[in-house]
Amino acid sequence: MGTTGNTTDRTLHIRFREGSDDDIEDALAALDQGETPESHFEVVYHDPADVHRVTRPKSLELLRAIVQHEPESIRETARLVDRDVSQVHRNLNELEELHLVDLTDDGQSKRPSVWYDAIDIDLPLVTPDVGSDEATA
Template sequence: MDTTGDTDDTADRTLHVRFREGDDEKLEETLAALDRGETPEPHLEVVYHDPADVHRVTRPKSLELLRAIVQHKPASIRETARLVDRDVSQVHRNLTELEELHLINLVDDGHAKRPDVWYTAIDIDLPLVTPVVDSDEATA
């Protein structure tokens, strides 16, 4: 997944956040399309294996920052802090965490770092049951 560079083309792109398992079916479809010489639709996905990471994504302060970035496209961390009316050092810490979670890029832009996203919505898949593993697969 390319998550670098300018992303003015973020209209109607959804980032899929999954807990534990990725969407293998979508990956297989994408690989098959590439084999046929087709250009598949981008599928943006982040998979977390720790429920605390999913929680960090959905915290109100995280969502507030993500919304401000998508809606206003701030040119710096300082401008982002002004948009959400918070201290720059707190916003910097939160944006660094969002970058570690692969939800934003902090792009060097002159003397400032510009928060950048490549999607306009987040779809969270959080299964409440553990998938049953076939005993034949478990021993393979």
């Protein structure tokens, strides 16, 4: 892992099917050398429908509103995206189930929040069990 100069990497990495052990091995090697490894946060989905739920325009609109405006409640989030509160509440619950949003009780309301400001999605088009011989045949 190279140093990019940005010590506050706030990117959530999303992978479909297979997680990468490379980052874990790099982190362990850095620890062995007495260094602090770079942060790497990853969510692995095994169902393509989950990846689709993340990348839907309505989901991305909500995530952008949360990152850019840090709303204090679901109601405020709904106002920011000009949508019905019940629809936004349902979508935010779905994003919470996908581990993309935290909904924190704040009095009588829930405050949506995310810790990242970018999402990197790794979506391989070849299944890992397909050998190179089969892929070229």
